[in-house]
Amino acid sequence: MRTVIVVGAGIWGTSLALRLAETGWRVTLIEQYAPGHIRQASAGETRLLRCAHGHDDWYAKLAWKAREGWRRLGERAGEELFLETGFMWFARQEHGWESASTQVLKNLDIPVELLDPADAGRAFPDFRGDDLAFVLREPHAGVVRARRATQVTARLARSAGVTTIHAEALPHPDGGVQVNGETLRADRVVWACGAWLPGLFDLPVTVTRQDTLHFDVPAAWANIPAFCDYSSSVYGHGDIDGAGLKCTSDLEGDPYDPRTGSRQILPESERLARDYLSRRFPSLAVAPVLFSQVCQYGLTPDAEWIIAEVRPSEWVIGGDSGHGFKHAPALADYLADILDDTQEPDPRFGLHPRSATRGLRTSGQTG
Secondary structure, three states, rough: OOOEEEEOOOOHHHHHHHHHHHOOOOEEEOOOOOOOOOOOOOHOOOOOOOOOOOOOOOOHHHHHHHHHHHHHHHHHHHHOOOOOOEEEEEEEOOHHHHHHHHHHHHHHOOOOOOOHHHHHHHOOOOOOOHHHHHEEOOOEOOOOHHHHHHHHHHHHHHHOOOOOEOOOEEEEOOEEEOOEEEEEEEOOOOOOHHHHHHHOOOOOOOOEEEHHHHOOOOOHOOOOOEEOOEEEEEEEEEOOOOEEEEEEEEEOOOOOOOOOOOOOOOOHHHHHHHHHHHOOOOOHHOEEEEEEEEEEEEOOOOOOOOOEEOOOEEEEOOOOOOOOOOOOOHHHHHHHHHHHHOOOOHHHHHOOOOOOOOOOOOOHHHH
């Protein structure tokens, strides 16, 4: 039986561990805290699942496949992990990012429609869209209960035979994983450590803090579509599970240490969110903050992931914050094929020099 050690029990690590265990691997999953802990990038209450990715069709196809994976996972767990709320993209330009996304989705036969802002506005109790050219609607997109999904995936992985070790893991200089004074080795090692990756390997990953805010709103705001304003770097969704309406800026935050960084949101983060509410949903301009959280992202300069062999039979997967969470069920299949040596990772994910771009990340917590 082939053996694998997966380091990191965020959604990428737990999804891969589950997939490998169910296809005959003996899997050890190492996590220093617990799946879904607040220090993880996977620990936010929600992530948005959408297929729009501008001109890129690789991520769009994977997201569409992942959507079905989330539905099946929820059925297995006996709880709803993916909520098909629909998704509205507020487009300010006639021929911008949203227009490119529309054409890609149509080419892939992924359902999409273009709405006049006035028509789209009827989906919200209050809406101002006089600055919009159109609204791109993904009817089958929605919201994943992120923290819960991470915990459920870890539970299913344990049921599938995955051995879990709660400890800090470090790369051994000669290969393998140092844990509690021992060195563990396996046929494959996968480092899925999120914001901890750049502290373990020399990788083009920057860790930033990203504040998220949920606002106390009337009951009518519970069933609205998820939304994103690409030009303003703002995204959100309705009140889910009583945590409040999410509306938060996705402007890249300051460098952040997930071990020692403050977990208090910054006043500027609230100001940015309120400025947007005042413009788009004016009746919510003074809504109280009900819930807030500091998340951290591990970002590459070009927003492309890292899926690469850093040492013989040892792989790193990461740089995914901002648009990685939603893909997890489908990405696990892709990663399993790589570890099985049945396919090579796309060259875009390699350890080559990266240059800055904004085209993929879009809105950080969109998954």
